[in-house]
Amino acid sequence: MSRESLINAALLLGLAAVPLYAWATDEPFTITLATRVAILALAGVGLNIALGLGGLVSLGHAAFFGIGGYAMGILASHAQSYTPLMEVPFLIEGTKSMPVIWITAVVASALAALLIGVLSLRTSGVYFIMITLAFGQMFYFFAISWPAYGGEDGLSIYIRNDFPGLNTLDPIQFFGICFALLVLALWLNARLARSPFGLALNAARQNAQRVETVGLSPFRLRLAAFVISGAITGLAGALFADLNRFVSPTMFSWQMSGEIMVFIILGGVGRLYGPVAGAALFITLEHFLGGLSEFWHIYLGALLLGVVLFARGGVIGLLAGRKVAHD
Amino acid sequence: MTDPVLATHGITKSFGAVQASRDISLSLQPGEIHAVIGPNGAGKSTLIAQICGGLAPDAGRVEFLGQDVTPLPTRKRAAMGLARTFQISALAMEDTVLQNVTLGALGARGGPLGLLRNALKDQDLHDKAMTALDRVGLAGQASTVTAELSHGQRRQLEVAVALTLSPRAFVMDEPMAGMGTEGSHRMTAFLGELRDEAPILLVEHDMDAVFALADRLSVLVYGEIIATGTVDEIRNNPQVRAAYLGETA
Known part of the structure; x- marks a missing residue:
């Protein structure tokens, strides 16, 4: 086992152990913090597929995070008010079922990613960053000005959605759900990275011309990566809304996109567990430094600066050393 | 003559006032190595880009395996079996x-x-x-x-x-560049055998290699092919000697 896989295993075990300990000692708030880490890490795993594997610096992933959130908010709000979503041409009712909400969130954010990807992947570099940012902002302002679902005030969902056989209101059980989905996404990411698709995508990031001269289309590879990436971040959005039982336009804000990217940079770009390390560090800092001062972002900024200047591989890179080519 | 595997017909390309390719017609026959030589700035890279699909010619067309591939992007041409190697390595x-x-x-x-x-x-x-x-x-x-x-x-x-x-044809942009003498000799021997598998359009600066390998040579000067022929014909062509070989010999 390489050093990096040991660190990865330790991270995952730690993320599972903290809430279990908190559960045993009856500290539900710590469980909630760990759940936040798992969900935000999941959003980061999504972005990492575009950013780490594909080299696509998307500053608009809040769009997918928000779409996931609103997929949950809209379906659950209709269910709690017993009003159908639409009646013509056919009846669609709201739902409180997590699996149905997840599928809706994944499909909706994948479609959005397809649309945004088709348009923005024609550009690259700074232009790509700007155009994805612009799409994110479009969703943000749309959510603010859409009164049907709370507009600026957002939407409150009174009771957490249901998962068959589990009591989702019990913090440790909800954590279990989020953790399981995170593990699933990490597994998927690992498989993708080694697959023929991942090999070609990774090569396209390094040298698009090479990929073209063997007869493959870098554009299609990147588009596929962007769609998978958006879908996973969308799923995280649905869980995030369920955790807070609240969804608002801030889920669409560019600061959210930035935060998801910060997880990856802190943890290590292109490292499988980078988002997990990054999100854990971010939430820990937010919790402890946030208790000291409202301006804790100053310290976060300093840390980020340090990572970018001195530890390009992020926390994982610092601990595990240089990235080794996987076989 | 048999049908060429790869051919250009009257390819012309300008960048502003600069004519990088002027009415270039050349062909690659089965089993041959056809070398394109020319001084720096003669338009060799532009020619390769048009053959392989990176650049669209202003006029003229590119035929590969008897099909007009001018409108096809790089990856479609590659998928048909047009294999290219780069002057500056394009690798992951x-x-x-x-x-x-x-x-x-x-x-x-x-x-x-x-x-x-x-x-x-x-x-x-x-x-x-x-x-x-x-x-x-x-x-x-x-x-x-x-x-x-x-x-x-x-x-x-x-x-x-x-x-x-x-591949059905190779387009190689300076495969010997940056190689030592020994490596260059080995590559020369290797390419010599490779021509039986698929013909090679070879752009190369290493004249020893070109003279050893090429069945035919085309000399490109200022975007124009001033002569095409066997190694001996090109060596003895006065126009070529004046324009190109005189400078290096």
Whole structure:
């Protein structure tokens, strides 16, 4: 086992152990913090597929995070008010079922990613960053000005959605759900990275011309990566809304996109567990430094600066050393 | 004469006032090495880009396997079996040598790429990749990271990737560049045998290699082909001597 896989295993075990300990000692708030880490890490795993594997610096992933959130908010709000979503041409009712909400969130954010990807992947570099940012902002302002679902005030969902056989209101059980989905996404990411698709995508990031001269289309590879990436971040959005039982336009804000990217940079770009390390560090800092001062972002900024200047591989890179080519 | 594998018909390309290609017609016959030589700035790279698909000609057309491929993008031409190697290595530098050749085998196979299978455990891809590496003499370097290869080895790897494509024609841009004398000799011998597999359009500065390998030569000066012929014909062509060989001989 390489050093990096040991660190990865330790991270995952730690993320599972903290809430279990908190559960045993009856500290539900710590469980909630760990759940936040798992969900935000999941959003980061999504972005990492575009950013780490594909080299696509998307500053608009809040769009997918928000779409996931609103997929949950809209379906659950209709269910709690017993009003159908639409009646013509056919009846669609709201739902409180997590699996149905997840599928809706994944499909909706994948479609959005397809649309945004088709348009923005024609550009690259700074232009790509700007155009994805612009799409994110479009969703943000749309959510603010859409009164049907709370507009600026957002939407409150009174009771957490249901998962068959589990009591989702019990913090440790909800954590279990989020953790399981995170593990699933990490597994998927690992498989993708080694697959023929991942090999070609990774090569396209390094040298698009090479990929073209063997007869493959870098554009299609990147588009596929962007769609998978958006879908996973969308799923995280649905869980995030369920955790807070609240969804608002801030889920669409560019600061959210930035935060998801910060997880990856802190943890290590292109490292499988980078988002997990990054999100854990971010939430820990937010919790402890946030208790000291409202301006804790100053310290976060300093840390980020340090990572970018001195530890390009992020926390994982610092601990595990240089990235080794996987076989 | 048989039908050419690859041909250009009256290719013309201008960048502003500069005419990089003027009415270029050349052909690549089965089993031959056709070398294009010319001084720096003669328009060799522009010509290659138009043949392989990076640039669209202003006028004229490119035919490959009897089909007009002028409107096709690079990847479609590659999929038809037009294998290109680059002057400045275009490889995935962070990846291993094996990953680079596997990519070629993957492109050659066509069809959808797998999302969940392990690319390097695919026996079919692996065999193809290793065969290609073996042929260029890089089999021992399979797990080396490409960035750690010498210039000459990168050239060999470029050729190996091209081999995985089961090519119908090669377009090689200075495959000897950056190679030592010995490496250059080995590559010359290797390319000499390769012509039986698929013809090679060779752009090369190494005149020893060109004279040793080429069945035919075309001399490109200021975007124009001033002469095409056998090595002897070109050597004795006064126009060519004045324009080009005089400078280097």
